[in-house]
Amino acid sequence: MQITRRLEFDAGHRIPDHKSQCRNLHGHRYAIEITLSGDIIRREGDSANGMVMDFSEVKALAKEHLVDVWDHAFLVYSGDTAVLNFLLSLPGHKTVVVDAPPTAEFLAQEAFRILDALYRDVYGNHLHLERVRLYETPNCWADAVRE
Numbered sequence: 001m002q003i004t005r006r007l008e009f010d011a012g013h014r015i016p017d018h019k020s021q022c023r024n025l026h027g028h029r030y031a032i033e034i035t036l037s038g039d040i041i042r043r044e045g046d047s048a049n050g051m052v053m054d055f056s057e058v059k060a061l062a063k064e065h066l067v068d069v070w071d072h073a074f075l076v077y078s079g080d081t082a083v084l085n086f087l088l089s090l091p092g093h094k095t096v097v098v099d100a101p102p103t104a105e106f107l108a109q110e111a112f113r114i115l116d117a118l119y120r121d122v123y124g125n126h127l128h129l130e131r132v133r134l135y136e137t138p139n140c141w142a143d144a145v146r147e
Ligand SMILES: Nc1nc2c(c(=O)[nH]1)N=C([C@H](O)[C@H](O)COP(=O)(O)OP(=O)(O)OP(=O)(O)O)CN2
Pocket: 015, 022, 102, 103, 104, 105, 136, 137, 138, 139, 140
């Protein structure tokens, strides 16, 4: 069985080597869809009975460790020194430094890496992260899947 929880956040970025518009500083209303696999929990009287994982728990973990970190941040490539140095000169600016250009592909992969460590099989129902789908726009997204 698979379940999916969607969350949204706003962030700025640029793709420094891009041949067109995306080299400019701009932002997106990103959406992230987190898909988990596992068996349905059968435990009478337990809050999670009948679920793979409580959607509210899926959200709470993603929010604390990823969404709240990236929301209203500028996601900047460490190699983009012009923008990085500018952002670091702004007192208190919310800047997240990543080690590759912040494309949808890279952000999906990075989100998968962060989230994979969070969703643990505490009920013995083989729970694991299956896929992270990262929407950069309503028309453009990338999927990071378990290899
Ligand atoms: N494979 C990728 N291609 C592009 C990425 C990316 O992350 N991976 N990113 C961008 C830009 O950041 C940009 O924000 C996307 O722009 P665009 O193609 O214009 O997308 P829109 O949804 O705004 O396009 P519309 O045609 O206006 O709907 C570019 N490429």
